[in-house]
Amino acid sequence: MTLRDDLRSRPWLIAWILLVLPLAWWTVQLVAGGWVPHGDTAVAAVRVHDVFGSHTPLLGMPSTSGLAVEGVHAHHPGPLQFQLLAPLYALTGHAPWALVVGSFVLIATLLALALAAANAAGGRRGAIAVAVAQAVALPVVGAGLVTPWNPWVAMVAFTAAVASGWAILVGRGRWWPVFIVTLSLAAQSHLAVAPVAVVLGVVALVASVVLWRAGLLQMSRGTVILTAVLGLVCWVAPLADVATRRPHNLELLLRVAGAGDGAPVLSVVVLAGAGALLWWLHRHGGGVASGRPSVVVPWVAIVTAVLLLSATRAGGGRAGYIAIGLPAVLILLTWPVVGWWSRSRHARAAAGVLVAVVALGLLLVPRPFERLIGADADRAAVVVERARQVARGIDGPVVIRSTGSTAWADIAPAVYAALVAGGREVYFEPRVDGQREDDFRHPRHLDAPHRTLLVDSYADRPQPAPEGAVVERVELPERPEAPAPGGDRYVDLVLTPAG
Structure with missing residues (x-):
């Protein structure tokens, strides 16, 4: 046949x-x-x-x-x-x-x-x-x-x-x-x-x-x-x-x-x-x-x-x-x-x-889901690459926090997922309350000295960084057909001193 x-x-x-x-x-x-x-x-x-x-x-x-x-x-x-x-x-x-x-x-x-x-x-x-x-x-x-x-x-x-x-x-x-x-x-x-x-x-x-x-x-x-x-x-x-x-x-x-x-x-x-x-x-x-x-x-x-x-x-x-x-x-x-x-x-x-x-x-x-996925992935990818570079200088646990619409919705999860995949000891606050599968990674369970990596997204004006913090600024790729939540254009990766 x-x-x-x-x-x-x-x-x-x-x-x-x-x-x-x-x-x-x-x-x-x-x-x-x-x-x-x-x-x-x-x-x-x-x-x-x-x-x-x-x-x-x-x-x-x-x-x-x-x-x-x-x-x-x-x-x-x-x-x-x-x-x-x-x-x-x-x-x-x-x-x-x-x-x-x-x-x-x-x-x-x-x-x-x-x-x-x-x-x-x-x-x-x-x-x-x-x-x-x-x-x-x-x-x-x-x-x-x-x-x-x-x-x-x-x-x-x-x-x-x-x-x-x-x-x-x-x-x-x-x-x-x-x-x-x-x-x-x-x-x-x-x-x-x-x-x-x-x-x-x-x-x-x-x-x-x-x-x-x-x-x-x-x-x-x-x-x-x-x-x-x-x-x-x-x-x-x-x-x-x-x-x-x-x-x-x-x-x-x-x-x-x-x-x-x-x-x-x-x-x-x-x-x-x-x-x-x-x-x-x-x-x-x-x-x-x-x-x-x-x-x-x-x-x-x-x-x-x-x-x-x-x-x-x-x-x-x-x-x-x-x-x-x-x-x-x-x-x-x-x-x-x-x-x-x-x-x-x-x-x-x-x-x-x-x-x-x-x-x-x-x-x-037109496929709006596809455009949104592509835009979100492009924005997250550039931040994740910089976050990996920042994390190379961190010994011990790291806590990921976020401020800003884009950071909360997409980019902070991208950062902690990448660091978890890289074998780092990562703690973060999930986007929902209540009992969760990843509760063991909540920062409240961390007593050891650690560093905090703040993922801060904003449209035009950055927040002042804490004294002694290391700041990496990333300009997000522009995608007019699928803009970032809240019109965010920048992300700061703020690495605070050990605490």
Whole structure:
């Protein structure tokens, strides 16, 4: 069989190549451009660094739950993303490029699993439906997809979980291990998809029992054991948090879930609409346990309903985070459209037009996330390089503090992530209050003599430096299309005497 024949027999592989090509290009661009972790990705870099240390993370990134419920600073549910990125990061001596390459490999793997599962469930039509739904994210997000920011891995992992769950519902029980891992990764990476992940897990389990009793589920004992083992491995860290901490993160998450501002009427409408659709599909032989490829409709209808219901319960402007589930929800649209396309006499021409439209979108559609990432990384990189030079003269611990909008939001985390990666003993005040995974690095735990490195960003007028301090002044690169927070143009690195 030639390569061309092999590709024709695996349409999902062609779709995967087309989706991965822009991801590979963005990875090369970021690595060649000297990308450094900054802001949230710097926070993630510290946690990835700590996976093999004595304070291995038990939870995910800090969440913005404190904006919705005062005093409740919960984390996203788990550290699985950190654990998957940690081996390459450690092997490269904690090089920043390893986080980008590792994220690329992770996203590319999740896309392959999503497309292969959709192909197993719905054939070529299923693979193309999932590919088109996922392709929507490419022009919108851009290069951000290959940075270690938790919303993006949650988005792609969630699509892979929905696709592998679909494969289970048509009788392909061997997809259960993939389903449990991708669903766990999505749920642990971001709170927005955690509620729907729980619902999908329960629905898939119940439907599997029904299908198995009807003789419609192909699943060996080995697959059952492997699924159980992988599920335990994925969740052992969050379970350890529940067993060892008070208050544990699950308790905080439940408090957040119970305190949403809510919209009762809208919630009832969402539930009633979803219930009516599921009942109608069941009456016409298209229920969740029908074993047919068209089961994707009630399956994704459940996804949509739970996401919308979660949005009605969100507070503090957090409802927009349900956009993380958008590619999975779009399958409701792409499934019938691809069905119509496959029956058309002009299917090949339509496919060419679609590929051309996506390509033009990648070239022409403005990508604000990408511009912001590039600008923030450029500003952080020049400061990080100077901070490394300043730190060479420091013996013993160093405390990183910040003043100014840009320093607080992006550059100070970039500095402490770089120094942590370089093996320095670093202490810092995180950007959120409450119980944190990195609390052991808070300056209040430091009694030994130390130096303080102040990262001070400002627009036009510097603050006077303490007597005896060493000051390194950095002019930030100008990016008019993505200006620094607060209009900051300069950063002073102020190294105070030992204290």
